[in-house]
Amino acid sequence: MVAAGTSLPELITSIVAATKKNSDIAIGNVIGSNIFNILLILSISGVVNPIAYNSKFNLDFFILIGGTLFLIVAMFTGKRKKLDRWEAAILVLFYLLYTGYLIINEL
Structure with a gap:
């Protein structure tokens, strides 16, 4: 919250x-x-x-690195060197899926 x-x-x-x-x-x-x-x-x-460090953080760490790498590649490739709408949609979709995954694992 x-x-x-x-x-x-x-x-x-x-x-x-x-x-x-x-x-x-x-x-x-x-x-x-x-x-x-x-x-x-x-x-x-x-x-x-x-x-305290918990090994459960490893998945979150790798997802953070993957999302950052995707963002860097998406922003600096292509003709316009900008984040396109479809790339932004992928990031939002992944965020929603990951948030849903976290909620389901807490229940």
Whole structure:
């Protein structure tokens, strides 16, 4: 819930920027947010309460790497050097499938 609540303003900002043809703002917003969350929020959380590594995180780690590699390849290939709609649709579909997978495994 907290992650969704803190990400919604960034999502809205990215959508507005993309509709105004300012894709650099949308991409910078996503990358900047991820860097901030990983480097500051995770490190402060680890200082307050040490985080034990669990081997269940391995699947999440590989999915993160795969998604990042797909995004890099998708953005820097092709004539326009932009993320096409069908590539974005694949990312959204995979996100929904993975979220569903996580929910089913928690039940």
